[in-house]
Amino acid sequence: MKIDCQKYGVHFKDLNDYIRNSLEKRIDLENCIGQRYIGAAISGKEIYINGTPGNALGAYLNGGKITVYGNAQDATGDTMNDGEIIVHGSVGDALGYAMRGGEIYVKGDSGYRTGIHIKEYAEKKPVIVVGGVFGSFLGEYMAGGIIVILNLNNCEIVGNFIGTGMHGGKIFIRSEKPLKNLPGQVSCNVASKEDLEEIKRYICKFSSVFSINCDIILNTNFYVLKQNEKNPYKKLYAAN
Amino acid sequence: MLIEGQVRIPSGCAVSSIFSRSGKRFSGEDIITSIEVMHDRSNGLGGGFAGYGIYPEYKEFYALHIFYDNVSAKHECEEFLEKFFDIVNLSKIPTKKVKSITDEPLIWRYFVTPLKTKLADSQLEENEYVVKQVFRVNTNIKGAYIFSSGKNMGIFKAVGFPEEVGRFYKLDEYKGYFWTAHGRYPTNTPGWWGGAHPFGLLDYSIVHNGEISSYDANRRFIEMYGYKCTLLTDTEVITYMVDYLVRRQKLSLEETAAVIAAPFWMTIENMPESERKKHEYLRNRFSSLLITGPFSILLGFEGGIMALNDRLKLRSMVVGEKDDNVYIASEECAIRVIAPVLDKLWAPKGGQPVIFTKDRI
Numbered sequence: 001m002k003i004d005c006q007k008y009g010v011h012f013k014d015l016n017d018y019i020r021n022s023l024e025k026r027i028d029l030e031n032c033i034g035q036r037y038i039g040a041a042i043s044g045k046e047i048y049i050n051g052t053p054g055n056a057l058g059a060y061l062n063g064g065k066i067t068v069y070g071n072a073q074d075a076t077g078d079t080m081n082d083g084e085i086i087v088h089g090s091v092g093d094a095l096g097y098a099m100r101g102g103e104i105y106v107k108g109d110s111g112y113r114t115g116i117h118i119k120e121y122a123e124k125k126p127v128i129v130v131g132g133v134f135g136s137f138l139g140e141y142m143a144g145g146i147i148v149i150l151n152l153n154n155c156e157i158v159g160n161f162i163g164t165g166m167h168g169g170k171i172f173i174r175s176e177k178p179l180k181n182l183p184g185q186v187s188c189n190v191a192s193k194e195d196l197e198e199i200k201r202y203i204c205k206f207s208s209v210f211s212i213n214c215d216i217i218l219n220t221n222f223y224v225l226k227q228n229e230k231n232p233y234k235k236l237y238a239a240n
Numbered sequence: 241m242l243i244e245g246q247v248r249i250p251s252g253c254a255v256s257s258i259f260s261r262s263g264k265r266f267s268g269e270d271i272i273t274s275i276e277v278m279h280d281r282s283n284g285l286g287g288g289f290a291g292y293g294i295y296p297e298y299k300e301f302y303a304l305h306i307f308y309d310n311v312s313a314k315h316e317c318e319e320f321l322e323k324f325f326d327i328v329n330l331s332k333i334p335t336k337k338v339k340s341i342t343d344e345p346l347i348w349r350y351f352v353t354p355l356k357t358k359l360a361d362s363q364l365e366e367n368e369y370v371v372k373q374v375f376r377v378n379t380n381i382k383g384a385y386i387f388s389s390g391k392n393m394g395i396f397k398a399v400g401f402p403e404e405v406g407r408f409y410k411l412d413e414y415k416g417y418f419w420t421a422h423g424r425y426p427t428n429t430p431g432w433w434g435g436a437h438p439f440g441l442l443d444y445s446i447v448h449n450g451e452i453s454s455y456d457a458n459r460r461f462i463e464m465y466g467y468k469c470t471l472l473t474d475t476e477v478i479t480y481m482v483d484y485l486v487r488r489q490k491l492s493l494e495e496t497a498a499v500i501a502a503p504f505w506m507t508i509e510n511m512p513e514s515e516r517k518k519h520e521y522l523r524n525r526f527s528s529l530l531i532t533g534p535f536s537i538l539l540g541f542e543g544g545i546m547a548l549n550d551r552l553k554l555r556s557m558v559v560g561e562k563d564d565n566v567y568i569a570s571e572e573c574a575i576r577v578i579a580p581v582l583d584k585l586w587a588p589k590g591g592q593p594v595i596f597t598k599d600r601i
Contacts, residue, residue: 054571
């Protein structure tokens, strides 16, 4: 089913009611322009979006797939539980905020606070793969799951406060140069073969979705960031 | 009812702007379309616009836009203005009935120039003289409020959704090279027209999305220099801070940004020596003018715009560029709706000032 969002003609509430009540599995949105909460909490549908979806795209997404042919705005995949979000462009701030399951693939860059507060439990393991670079506070207070930064344009990694307060999960950053300004709560090492084995299928998925050669990415240097297990919270809040 | 100045209002909001670097003038229609897309970021309790280059036929004169509660306030204010200014033109600001916009005050516009003898007697610079009289009206004349006082620019604001405010003021009939817009989302408001954004002083105008937590520290400092914060809004104090730093202290815009959204000490430590010294000086010299808390602001001035986020980037802002035009807004959709194809779209970093000025022709 095709829905033309006609510039600003369709309000997000009507649009989302339409999507939720539709019996069709595949939904194509044309001329999307800022409508919020698209696909919120739904499962089992495939939504293809042309245009610029609004904030909180796929919030609480519980399954199915959302594909954006363009950029997405802030809080994409907020508290997402399952399913897939694929963005053929860049995203704004707070991508995958408090995500607890599912996978997000972004071809371009992500903004500030990517993957903050994400967590995992049993078989639930959220994954975020970003093709470009990210803003500050990547994985802040991360408690589980995996964030992969592919840095395909080989930029210098300059984000501040990466993994501040991290106490679970892993952040992989592709970079030839060592990372600077890391907070004391994270440990940073060159990713081993076993580490890379863990993310190989997500990178391959990224490659196939965006038609980028998988081997070129895999044969380069990644750093892996984990919580620093040596009293990580010493002096975070008080001089203890 | 309590109005601004008697109660403090935290607020959310939307901002947008269109700037033509070549100085080409265009109507206010596009900026209305842009801010309308972000309708849900406002709640109908305040909207406004600033247009630059809209009064070319009066560009040598200060354009005073004034709200009056009643006719007696108008008489009193006009009597005052006549004592200090030569009024070359005055008229009601044209408006159109819009169903949702009610309780409008009397809205008047005056093109003025300071009386030569009075200006000479005051021994003040012309700008300072005008600022002084604006403050005198706003603090001393009950029911009169000057909400715009620049040359060849004007602020238009009201209680309502921004797109309704734009239509109310018939902005499609004005032409400017630069427009900013604001949609307000106060969580609790007395709903007074003067409290809407943009906030202006001389040709500076500010639209702001955020909630600054350093308000009182900033206010205490700025009030020592003759500014009176009468509205208790963040935006008012930011406007005065910018006026103080740029016009009175003669800081550049980059330096001003380095004061109000200063880099962290840990970032300063890693700077090259000369940079580090400069930033240390600015942070120490103007420590009371550091703004903390979330904000994204668009500062308008004659011939240019500066956009700035707080250093933690707790509010969103994107910049789009297409040929000579620059678009800066809270959300990408507000840019795409008027310029679907862009040469460039990017998000500034926290504390990174984005400055565009008119090309010299």
